[in-house]
Amino acid sequence: MNENKRKRASIFRTIQRAVNIVYLAGHVKDLVFVSVWILIGALTSYTAVLNAEFLNAAADFVVNGNQALKSVIFWLLIWGGAELFLSVMDIFADRATGRMWVQIGYFVEKRVLGKVLKLKLSYFDDVEVQKKISLVKHGFTGKISGVVDLSLYSLKSAVSFGTALLILISLNWKIACIVFAATVPTLWLSRYQTEEEYKLNQWNSFEGQMQRYLALVLTKRKYVKEMRFYQLYDYVEQKYDQSVNKVYGEQIKLTRRFLLLSVLTNLLVYGSVACALAMICMDIFSGKSEIGSFMLVYSSVNNMRNYMRQTYQNINRVGSDGRYLEDYEEIMNYQEEKICGSSDNDEDVEITFEHVSFRYPGSDREVLHDVNLTIRQGEKIAIVGENGSGKSTFVALLMGLYEPTEGRILVNGKNLNEQLSFLRDRVSCTTQDFLHYQGTINENIEIGDLRHSHAESDIQNVLQKVHLQDYVDALEKQGNTYLGNLYEGSIDLSGGQWQKLVIARNLYKDQAKIMVLDEPTAALDPVSESELYSEFANLTADKTVLLISHRLGAAKVVDRILVFDDGSVVEDGTHSSLLGRDSLFAKMYQAQAQWYVNQSI
């Protein structure tokens, strides 16, 4: 795994990046405000001094009686007042930070979402990019706000640490030295340990993700048929057990590895604490210090150790969480799809492929090879070929989702890149793995054409055309019924119904000049399929049609057939001309037709 070897981000750069985000989100004022509160909070260490003064006064009071009363009360009020002040301050600081970070988290999520929606499609085929994007998705926005938070808190803990150290030095510099020196090894150890834990977590997140998947497989309805019939529960459960045990084993191994070391380093630390306390006792006995100093040393030593550790850990975490900020910056720099070109005019569309070849990013297999053809307005074209011969990729290129590796695609003589807006506006396209959008039935149709306004009757109209109107009318909420399982009261459609709905979605874009249908009838029964093709001419009117289908009987309704084989267009002609000769199409056609035409088989 690459992540393991990845270095920490530079702390300076990280803070710079984080502050930049705060700036962009428009929270600079809040940041200043929060910083001030936090730094005031750093005075916590100093209250120990006031506490010691109070204790001294109390000791004095025990010995000398009422004449010391004033000073006891004075120090009590000062100390208690300071503590009270700080705890009130906490309310403001916590509120302000809380509010700020929640808002910045939202801001970052918003920006990332906006960006990902515009990314070029090719990024989604790149495994590395996918990893980054999925990292972004899994709670990384919290990390970004955390980085600024952490930087501020490391400042706070640094100040608190400094205060505690100064207090100790002023009491007895030797104590300060001993405790400081004894704390260093634990810091070194903790750095080492956090780094190891980071690695383990990277690995765990894979196992955790797998465990979540396995839990779904074990319990969700979707899997029940196979799981039950093939009796897979024990097998999958074993996989789950193994993964859980593996994670446990690794965690224990790590803890064990550090257990002895941490015992030893802690022994050193507490030895130094014992020394410090003994030394201050000696000072008290020799009259150099008062009794309050004992408590002061006791709390300052603890403060110093704690804040020293915190400062160190915070700074380290800024470094390791900074990696998320690097990813964020990288994602924000990815290229976006440029949707440009005018889209107002109602002219015809002619598309030309010139020597187009294509490989998916990161693959060296040519999925399309030297494709040359022109699609004129109004042509009805069927695209046929074996699974994996490049048909769907051809459509993806035609939609401008990918750019050709070689050659070019022209729309009305201009490069497709410059005509993307025009093209997308003029094409209604239904892919094989179409979107089962979890909105209402009406919405599912509306998303077919969001750019133009439509009359309400348009929806009824297209539902009618695909023979779904009766079904929808019979529903309690009709077109406003939600599909899927996201909302209360949602229903689900059968495969055949979904397919009809998606065809309706395609038809809804009535201003389209080109209609692309990829396997529109795979889930339809013979009668519904036949209905669709009978009405084909009526439904498509004067639009250009690209129909991809394995059901070659449908090729009859078109006037041109493109046959793809292994990425190339090997045949291009009419139904009768292709059948007339010894073509691949004829072979495929007969393979299917023999079941219907021949008297004996």
Add this chain to the structure above:
Amino acid sequence: MGDNSMETFDPEKLRLDRTVIFWGLKWAFDIDRWTLILWTVLFSVNAVVPSVFMKITSDIVDQISQNVESGSGIGAVYPRLIALVCVMFFNIFMGSIPNIVMKRLDTKYSIGMQRRMCEFMKKVPVSYFDDPRTAKIMSMAQKDERTLGEFVQSFFYLLYNVISIVSVLVLAFNTSFVLLLVAAVFILCSVPIGIYGAKRDWKSWVGASEYWNIAQYFQNLAFKAEYAKEVRILGLKDRIFQKWDEQRKKALELEIENTVKTTSVWSMVGVFGNIMRLLVMFAAIALLRVGQLTLGGLTIFFSVFESVCGSCSSIGYDIMNLYRISCDLKFKKALFELEFDREKKLIEEADGSCNVPEDAVFACQNVSFSYPGSGEVLSDLSFQINKGEIVALVGENGAGKSTLIKLLLGLYKPDRGSLYFHGVNYETLDTETLVKQIGVVFQDFVKFDFMVRENVGFGNVSEISDDAVIHQALEKSMASHIVKRMPDGINTYMGRWYEQNGVRMSGGEWQRIAAARAYISDRDIMIMDEPAAMLDPIAEMQQFREIRQSFRGKTAILISHRIGFARLADKILVLDQGRLAESGIHEELMENKGIYYRLFSEQARWYEGSECDE
């Protein structure tokens, strides 16, 4: 299960159900008692440590002040100093052990929970998933497999905080009655405040989670590779962004309100503690004056409040947490206590099975079936499939073909009528017998995000590690060439749920690989539901050819919208709205001019007028 026992988590009515808590603890105890006991001991000991600290420190202060006054030596202080450092060290050491123990318990509980869930899944009637009422209980109960671990943890955190408060109170009582009184008052006031804060917190969390779920869906539309194409083609980016933003903003508002208010509530407890401490210190000074308090006692006065403040704010949270988790646990309890009212139908074994001829592989007698809450999908169905027959099941969308298959696989039980497999009633059959003899491809086959080997080998798990068997099955389903292209052959992961390097397949490719599940280990009976839906014409023909050749002597049931294949069949069964409308061979049914004739000619007319020369 009564309806009221199924109440969901509602922060407003905080009520801990004792039976659920006992049930959970007993379960945890049964899974691993010794670790649990060890953990209890460690936790309790650790809870007392802070009080011990305070006691020792105060003793040291007393001793120093006495010795300084009396002028005796420093030596007497050392034992206590050493004791103090030892306790500190012990604290750190003990603090790290519960971590290990907890991880161990967590692991055992996750596994224990999943195991119990599996046992449940093995026997729950599949129809429970179709019934909206039972389906809801199941999905609620299956939400999280870590519930038991969380439950035990939250229970012990509560215990920890209670013990530590009690120990501090004991110390306070030892020091001064006044301190005990004030501390007790403080606790009585601040625990409810803590609970109130926790309530707020959860309430807004519950409220926001609905928005979050929907926002999450739209975020996924943007982030997931499988939607990326459609999102771009349909130009959905603004719509998705707006829909997401709508929900996310609502969640944000709740979140802000909640952060601001809850942090205030927490901090209030701190401020309140500080005020009480200031007041109690005046009392302490008075006590000091009359000699009822030593200097050491004074240190206890102020540290008691620090410690109690912390415990009090956590207790509210702990109680709330325990309540929330016990609500989840309640679902699990209800689930595992479900009795499957398998009204043992009076199986007319003696006479019933006699009517069924031995060579009938499947026999259906007056079978009716309906999904919970909907009309009959199959009505009064009677037929028989004999050994060695290839049967085509034909009908329009929604005619009940796939449901019939599920009945024949024993996944559903008929509402009325009887089903027989090799003359044995399904009521007395176990799935084992069926699995050994039947290979099946479902129409909506599962695309497991596992290796190719597993996706194929799931057809027969006992042969999953036999490469030759897997390859053979792939060969038969025409998927060999697809797998050959993959980086790790049959050990390549498919899908990217967790394995980022997994391969993504097209529909046709998936279909071939899933079909291999049925071909594995050469079973006598094959059931294939739409095996060619996504195949190209050549592959489709090869598949039919393969079926014709390799199914010789085998029994098979085929469903396909490509109806021409029915000519292969020895028998065609035509379903119409759940009834058996026609049955016979192709020629007979064509002459009948019924439903089959209509379906066949609807498809055939697209191939007419292009006779091919043989």
